[in-house]
Amino acid sequence: MVNLRDxxxxxxxxxxxxxxxxxxxxxxMPRGAAAQRGDEMAAMEAVLxxxxxxxxxxxxxxxxxxxxxxxxxxxxxxxxxxxHDRACRVPGELASELARVTSLAQGVWxxxxxxxDVAAFLPTLSRVVELRREEADALSAGRDLAPYDALLNDYxxxxxxxxxxxMFDALRPGLVQLREAxxxxxxxxxxxxxxxxxxxxQLALAxxxxxxxxxxxxxxxxxxxxxxxxxxxxxxVRITTRTxxxxxxxCLYSTIHEVGHACYEQTVAPEFALSALGQGASMGVHESQSxxxxxxxxxxxxxxxxxxxxxxxxxxxxxxxDPETFYxxxxxxAPGHIRTEADEVHYNLHVMLRFDLERRLIDGxxxxxxxxxxWNSRFASDFxxxxxxxxxxxxxxxxxxxxxxxxxPTYTLGNVYAGCLNAAMRRDLPDLDAALARGxxxxxxxxxxxxxxxxxxxxxxxxxIELATGKPPEVAPLLEYLRAKFxxxxxxxxx
Amino acid sequence: MVNLRDxxxxxxxxxxxxxxxxxxxxxxMPRGAAAQRGDEMAAMEAVLxxxxxxxxxxxxxxxxxxxxxxxxxxxxxxxxxxxHDRACRVPGELASELARVTSLAQGVWxxxxxxxDVAAFLPTLSRVVELRREEADALSAGRDLAPYDALLNDYxxxxxxxxxxxMFDALRPGLVQLREAxxxxxxxxxxxxxxxxxxxxQLALAxxxxxxxxxxxxxxxxxxxxxxxxxxxxxxVRITTRTxxxxxxxCLYSTIHEVGHACYEQTVAPEFALSALGQGASMGVHESQSxxxxxxxxxxxxxxxxxxxxxxxxxxxxxxxDPETFYxxxxxxAPGHIRTEADEVHYNLHVMLRFDLERRLIDGxxxxxxxxxxWNSRFASDFxxxxxxxxxxxxxxxxxxxxxxxxxPTYTLGNVYAGCLNAAMRRDLPDLDAALARGxxxxxxxxxxxxxxxxxxxxxxxxxIELATGKPPEVAPLLEYLRAKFxxxxxxxxx
Numbered sequence: 002m003v004n005l006r007d008x009x010x011x012x013x014x015x016x017x018x019x020x021x022x023x024x025x026x027x028x029x030m031p032r033g034a035a036a037q038r039g040d041e042m043a044a045m046e047a048v049l050x051x052x053x054x055x056x057x058x059x060x061x062x063x064x065x066x067x068x069x070x071x072x073x074x075x076x077x078x079x080x081x082x083x084x085h086d087r088a089c090r091v092p093g094e095l096a097s098e099l100a101r102v103t104s105l106a107q108g109v110w111x112x113x114x115x116x117x118d119v120a121a122f123l124p125t126l127s128r129v130v131e132l133r134r135e136e137a138d139a140l141s142a143g144r145d146l147a148p149y150d151a152l153l154n155d156y157x158x159x160x161x162x163x164x165x166x167x168m169f170d171a172l173r174p175g176l177v178q179l180r181e182a183x184x185x186x187x188x189x190x191x192x193x194x195x196x197x198x199x200x201x202x203q204l205a206l207a208x209x210x211x212x213x214x215x216x217x218x219x220x221x222x223x224x225x226x227x228x229x230x231x232x233x234x235x236x237x238v239r240i241t242t243r244t245x246x247x248x249x250x251x252c253l254y255s256t257i258h259e260v261g262h263a264c265y266e267q268t269v270a271p272e273f274a275l276s277a278l279g280q281g282a283s284m285g286v287h288e289s290q291s292x293x294x295x296x297x298x299x300x301x302x303x304x305x306x307x308x309x310x311x312x313x314x315x316x317x318x319x320x321x322x323d324p325e326t327f328y329x330x331x332x333x334x335a336p337g338h339i340r341t342e343a344d345e346v347h348y349n350l351h352v353m354l355r356f357d358l359e360r361r362l363i364d365g366x367x368x369x370x371x372x373x374x375x376w377n378s379r380f381a382s383d384f385x386x387x388x389x390x391x392x393x394x395x396x397x398x399x400x401x402x403x404x405x406x407x408x409x410p411t412y413t414l415g416n417v418y419a420g421c422l423n424a425a426m427r428r429d430l431p432d433l434d435a436a437l438a439r440g441x442x443x444x445x446x447x448x449x450x451x452x453x454x455x456x457x458x459x460x461x462x463x464x465x466i467e468l469a470t471g472k473p474p475e476v477a478p479l480l481e482y483l484r485a486k487f488x489x490x491x492x493x494x495x496x
Numbered sequence: 497m498v499n500l501r502d503x504x505x506x507x508x509x510x511x512x513x514x515x516x517x518x519x520x521x522x523x524x525m526p527r528g529a530a531a532q533r534g535d536e537m538a539a540m541e542a543v544l545x546x547x548x549x550x551x552x553x554x555x556x557x558x559x560x561x562x563x564x565x566x567x568x569x570x571x572x573x574x575x576x577x578x579x580h581d582r583a584c585r586v587p588g589e590l591a592s593e594l595a596r597v598t599s600l601a602q603g604v605w606x607x608x609x610x611x612x613d614v615a616a617f618l619p620t621l622s623r624v625v626e627l628r629r630e631e632a633d634a635l636s637a638g639r640d641l642a643p644y645d646a647l648l649n650d651y652x653x654x655x656x657x658x659x660x661x662x663m664f665d666a667l668r669p670g671l672v673q674l675r676e677a678x679x680x681x682x683x684x685x686x687x688x689x690x691x692x693x694x695x696x697x698q699l700a701l702a703x704x705x706x707x708x709x710x711x712x713x714x715x716x717x718x719x720x721x722x723x724x725x726x727x728x729x730x731x732x733v734r735i736t737t738r739t740x741x742x743x744x745x746x747c748l749y750s751t752i753h754e755v756g757h758a759c760y761e762q763t764v765a766p767e768f769a770l771s772a773l774g775q776g777a778s779m780g781v782h783e784s785q786s787x788x789x790x791x792x793x794x795x796x797x798x799x800x801x802x803x804x805x806x807x808x809x810x811x812x813x814x815x816x817x818d819p820e821t822f823y824x825x826x827x828x829x830a831p832g833h834i835r836t837e838a839d840e841v842h843y844n845l846h847v848m849l850r851f852d853l854e855r856r857l858i859d860g861x862x863x864x865x866x867x868x869x870x871w872n873s874r875f876a877s878d879f880x881x882x883x884x885x886x887x888x889x890x891x892x893x894x895x896x897x898x899x900x901x902x903x904x905p906t907y908t909l910g911n912v913y914a915g916c917l918n919a920a921m922r923r924d925l926p927d928l929d930a931a932l933a934r935g936x937x938x939x940x941x942x943x944x945x946x947x948x949x950x951x952x953x954x955x956x957x958x959x960x961i962e963l964a965t966g967k968p969p970e971v972a973p974l975l976e977y978l979r980a981k982f983x984x985x986x987x988x989x990x991x
Contacts, residue, residue: 031731
């Protein structure tokens with residue numbers, strides 16, 4: 002195990018370096034450096050690929066006595082075997098080329114989005130899709146695994162489009178029913194009055210709230226970027242946010258969301274640092290943390306009561322009369338174009354749209370050239386409103402430009418996990434709301450840290466949720482939570 | 497050549513990544529990430545060491561026909577052979593350990609400096625000295641080369657302590673004579689009146705002046721750091737500066753200095769990018785650029801006349817009546833503790849002190865425990881003033897903490913080169929002062945770009961200076977420049 006352990010930690014350190022290049026690109030990189038950055042990313046990917054496909058790993062794995070191994074070693078062996086197998090299947094040149102192309106594609110996407118120019122993006126997207134299909138073929142060759150599922154497994158080990166599809170099918174009717182009941186309730190939720198919220202002041206408040214949720218800024222930092230994200234593991238976990246002078250919730254809730262991701266990484270047991278166990282268990286589990294911080298905690302009536310007070314202290318009278326109105330504004334349900342700004346009822350419908358389209362891009366039944374029209378007609382049918390511009394449609398998310406196919410469904414999976422975790426946490430912490438109302442999240446974050454976050458990637462995703470909640474994951478708790486919360490807000494009688 | 501070229505460019509890309517980790521550490525890294533960063537630096541150094549010592553490089557180099565090769569290929573083969581030989585001599589574990597220890601040592605030094613606590617720094621410095629001595633032994637083993645010279649060669653290929661020592665001996669009497677003549681002139685140079693120069697405004701002006709000297713911010717950036725530095729090559733060359741609210745020259749002239757380094761890197765021929773030729777020829781040549789930008793151009797009477805006007809526009813009346821007084825303030829000669837703030841007459845005396853002490857640290861005749869006392873007594877004898885606190889003495893520079901032994905003398909060598917280049921440039925550009933007086937540096941920077949910067953590492957340092965100036969480097973032009981400038985300022989009659 003010593004050889005494996007040492008080799009794995011050095012790989013982990015290099016993966017942190019490569020990840021930080023991504024952070025740098027999104028926050029501080031000079032715009033003229035894009036092409037060189039592509040070469041740098043490709044070179045780092047080649048290094049990582051060579052390490053992960055190192056034949057000695059295969060020998061050491063074969064020699065390791067998994068029967069005798071302790072639980073911690075078993076988990077480590079599983080995770081190393083996973084990346085070793087993956088790297089052995091994908092040619093190094095393809096891995097490098099993907100790193101180069103996606104690094105450049107990100108800039109192309111950002112420019113196309115700013116210019117509302119789908120045509121400027123499509124050739125690049127075609128190339129990314131082509132390379133990822135090639136990779137999916139390499140990953141699934143000779144295995145009973147669909148190419149799309151091979152990609153999905155990068156983000157959610159063990160998941161398939163079938164099991165996720167079944168989960169989404171179970172979820173969808175409940176969401177649609179809830180949405181329609183809300184639309185038919187006749188209740189008009191208030192919106193935020195027009196007011197200017199100074200961006201620098203938003204950032205200062207976001208930084209304070211990050212601390213309230215337990216984010217340790219001595220091992221992280223908060224910067225601005227086009228797309229909010231969390232990056233890094235161990236002692237250097239950085240988050241970004243963005244500001245809109247008329248909508249402070251964009252900044253504040255994206256910060257709380259990213260803090261959920263970042264706190265997960267910061268809470269993984271220190272002895273796992275830089276190893277294959279020193280990171281979240283999967284993207285789905287990761288998203289469960291970001292969503293539970295953002296929604297079940299951050300948008301709860303109790304916490305929004307405290308936040309309302311802090312916003313009054315910070316911004317003065319911003320036209321919202323009382324905490325209950327504030328709570329209703331923060332939880333307003335309405336169809337909209339943007340996934341990241343969607344309410345809890347609509348959010349997963351955005352994800353399902355992407356899930357369905359990206360599967361067809363990867364299986365070849367949908368051409369990139371037809372993507373915009375397909376997106377727009379599906380959107381109109383799902384949401385009842387038309388896409389008015391590309392940045393409100395196909396160009397809104399960075400994911401596909403950087404090759405993240407198979408990633409979107411983990412968002413909804415994360416919401417389902419968050420529902421399960423929230424039910425278990427509320428059962429264990431009956432007085433949580435009293436603490437949240439004082440702006441104290443420690444009880445909740447400690448519960449999540451102890452029951453889930455500390456384990457890093459030691460357990461597989463479903464097993465981890467079961468360990469934390471006592472039950473296998475299921476959609477019911479999320480639906481129950483949503484029905485209770487929005488039933489109350491909109492005075493619904495739901496059967 | 498194709499194999500060599502491709503291999504070299506990937507190594508170059510990875511070296512850029514490693515260098516940017518250093519930038520990150522000095523500008524944006526969370527303080528709690530220091531230990532992990534040491535592991536990351538060590539892992540990157542191991543990757544670079546493995547690439548540079550790759551046995552295939554030796555085979556390809558042996559097979560390359562250096563006789564038939566074009567000049568460009570000859571230069572590339574020479575540079576690759578240089579790093580290959582170096583990497584083969586130094587054990588990979590030592591290279592990694594040095595990267596880890598110096599990454600951590602930098603933080604220890606910064607804290608010790610802030611606390612004025614030499615004792616807190618010495619154990620770390622001892623370890624760095626020990627590792628670098630070990631490396632120097634590995635580099636010089638079996639060669640007719642002193643260990644210190646092996647380190648020096650990392651920064652200045654072909655230089656030895658003997659040739660540099662002889663050059664410094666030729667320079668020193670002239671500097672001492674000049675300093676004494678100034679002290680005996682009875683002329684008191686004015687100093688900057690007390691005034692507050694808003695740091696953010698200083699930074700904005702520094703950014704403007706960086707542009708005036710040709711620094712391309714679309715391929716770079718300007719940030720604050722404890723120690724001003726320039727970092728990176730090709731399309732991503734970043735500089736840092738620092739601000740002092742009562743002394744804007746600290747910010748402005750350190751910016752011009754770093755811009756000299758950065759413009760050199762930005763002006764190297766694009767076809768050399770990421771290759772072993774895609775960087776400055778040596779640290780001495782690099783310093784010639786930073787010093788000529790800072791001093792021969794930036795502190796000239798012509799340019800300071802323009803700068804005076806811009807500072808009046810920017811800061812209003814700051815208590816300096818006219819451009820001539822401003823010129824005298826900017827060029828005031830007085831002994832001081834800090835190398836980076838020293839005037840042009842004293843600067844090289846600071847370097848000579850360090851050169852003499854660090855040679856003894858490396859040859860073992862001076863123990864780290866005796867360093868402070870030796871520094872302080874040598875300083876008192878050279879400068880006639882006592883060191884009043886460690887941050888004004890031994891702890892002022894970051895260099896030794898990060899293992900840069902053999903680096904300091906390249907500063908004085910750079911001044912000597914700058915003297916040669918300035919004489920040749922002034923001969924070719926008789927009307928330069930008229931342009932500088934309008935804040936136009938283009939004639940000068942174009943001259944430097946065409947005659948020197950574009951070549952990158954194609955030529956060896958002395959050959960490059962000869963190519964640019966038509967003569968081998970010598971100390972006389974620097975001394976003549978200093979005597980003319982300060983003789984005029986202080987009304988001296990020098991024989």
